[in-house]
Amino acid sequence: MGLLEKPKQQQKLQEFQAIILAGYGSSNRLYPITEDDNIPKALLPVANKPLISYTLDWLEKAGITDAFVLTQSMGNAQQKIAGYLARGYQGNVHCNLIGVDEDFGTADAIRSISDRITTDFIVLPCDLHCEMIPREFLDHHRINNPTMTGLFYEPPKGEKGSGKEDELAQYIGIDTAxxxxxxxxxxDSSEDGDLSLRMxxxxxxxxxxxxxxxxxxHVYIFQHWVLDLIKAKEKISSIRQDLVPLIVKCQYQRKLVENEDMDAALEDPLDTALSLSTVYDEFDENLLNEHDPYRSNFKSNIKVNTVIYRDGYCGRANTIAKYSEMNRLASKQGLSIRRVAETAEVTQKSQIGNDSLVGEYTKIAEKSSVKRSIIGAHCVIGKNVKIANSIIMDHVVxxxxxxxxxxxVCNNAKVLEGSSLTxxxxAGGYIVERKTEENGQKLVGFREAI
Incomplete structure (x- = not known):
């Protein structure tokens, strides 16, 4: 287990601690751009900024300055992320980088650092880019004080990247009041697609x-006591698949609350206060419901709230298509960002579209054109090169x-003269031979197993 700590500027009383899940475990849906020869998921460039930087910026806007960054301890991902947090990240979030077993589920990973979490905590992925003002999300949690608050979003109509490789659709039931x-x-939890509900x-x-x-x-705020539940129940491995459904059901299933030894959730502080009142006329609902197996006076203090964001962009770069779309939106026309870096060398006869970006120290020779594309740093682009709708990472030739x-095209790759790719x-470091023509392929070099 490795640890990287950035010195705190001053000691502050923290209301929330953040846990960033920085792409540990399998990243098959981002293959081959997260191969070891390239860079880990957390550092994939979006508009020439590391993906995790958007998450850290979001936390800083929320006023959260204490974060645990969890990544896989195997491979070189931890070392590369450590390098960025130590030398590349310029923000004010104090990051503790911790390596965890790549076989851990998200709840397993949190269990492994539970002794270091001392406040209510927010869990979020490293691949999120959200235009929502974070304080709106946190204020909703502060006002309602639920056990958990989750963030959901409605993707824009016609959003690219909604194909078969995306997450499965879900039935989301919300008491709007x-x-x-x-x-x-x-x-798809049932073969016929019917929706089954408990009375x-x-x-x-x-x-x-x-x-x-x-x-x-996959952004959740939890009350601190949820850690006790995670530690006590080793069967809870995944936040999304195990923890969240369990907490949701405990809002209305008495037997589940009792079976999971969560009896504290049955105690209602209001009922306790009223029972001590000298003017409150206690009414026993048990007399009405004692013969009804479904309708009872069961009251659970467990409460799960939702915030639905519809007013702007919110998305995750967890597939190739969504990663490409996130880059497109982050570099679209009208944004007040520098299109061509000061240190880049672009000949006058080349054309750079106003919806494209060119990184530091990149050289573009004459009669080349770049449209709706992002080119990273230290790249060398030859003559008469045509680039459209593409992402070119660093040190590419x-x-x-x-x-x-x-x-x-990933870091350190080369595409040799006359090649045409659609x-x-x-993959990182791959060399595309001269005059290669390919469509829809993943070009990856063979590596022997160690």
Whole structure:
């Protein structure tokens, strides 16, 4: 287990601690751009900034300055992220980088650092880019004081990257009167696609609106006591698949609360206060409901709230398509960002579109064109090169007369003279031979197993 700590500027009383899940474990959906020869998921460039920098900026805007960054201890991901946090990150979030077993689920990873979490905590992925003002999300949690608050978002209509490789659609049931999340399940959880509900849910929450177009941002705020539940129940391995559904069901299932030894959730402080009142006329609902197996006076203090963001962009770069879309939106026309770095050398006869970016110390020779694309730092682009709808990472060489359309070319790769690639991903360090023509391929070098 490794640890990198950035010195705190001053000691502050923290309301929340953040846990950033920095792409540990499998990243198959981002293959081959997260191969060892390239860079870890957390450092993938989005508009020439590391992906995790957007998450850290979001936390800083929220006023959260204490974060644990969890990444896999195997491979070189931990070392590379450590280098960025020590030398490249210029923000004010104090980051503790910790390596965890790559086989750990998200809840397992949190369990492994539970003794270091001393406040309520927010869990979020390293691949999130959200335009929502973070204080709106935190204030909702502060006002309602639920056990958990989750962030969901509605993707824009016609959003690219909504194909088969995306997450499964979910049935999201929300009691709109209280913004309570009362049901969450994958839409394919039953063969016929029918939605099955417990009567206890309907008695407790009779007015529920179900959504199938919402996506889970995987951003959750938990009360500190949830750590005790995670530590006590080793069967809870995943936050999304194990912990969240359990907490949601405990809002209305008495037996589940009792079986999980969460009896404290049955105690209602209001009932206790009223029982001590000299003017309150206690009414025993048990007399009405003692013969009804579904409708009872069960009250759980467990409360799960939701915030739904619809007013701007919110998304995760957890697939190739979504990663490309995030780059497109981060560099679109009209944004007040520098299009061509001061140190870049672009000949006058080359054309750089106003929806493209060119990184530091990159050289672009004459009669080349760049449209709707992002080019990283220290790249060498030859003559008569045509680049469209593509992402070119750092230290890439594109020789003369190369054509790229809809491609991702990773660090230190070379595309030799006269090659034409369409919708291809070129792995880090890979060399594309002269006059290669490929469409829709993943170009990866063979490596022997160690």
């Amino acid at each position: 209280e913004s309570r999340l009362v049901h969450i399940a994958d839409c 206890s849910l309907l008695w407790r929450f009779p007015r529920v609106k179900f959504h199938v177009n919402l996506l889970d941002a 594109l020789e003369d007369f190369v054509k790229l359309d809809g491609c991702i 919708k291809c991903e070129v």
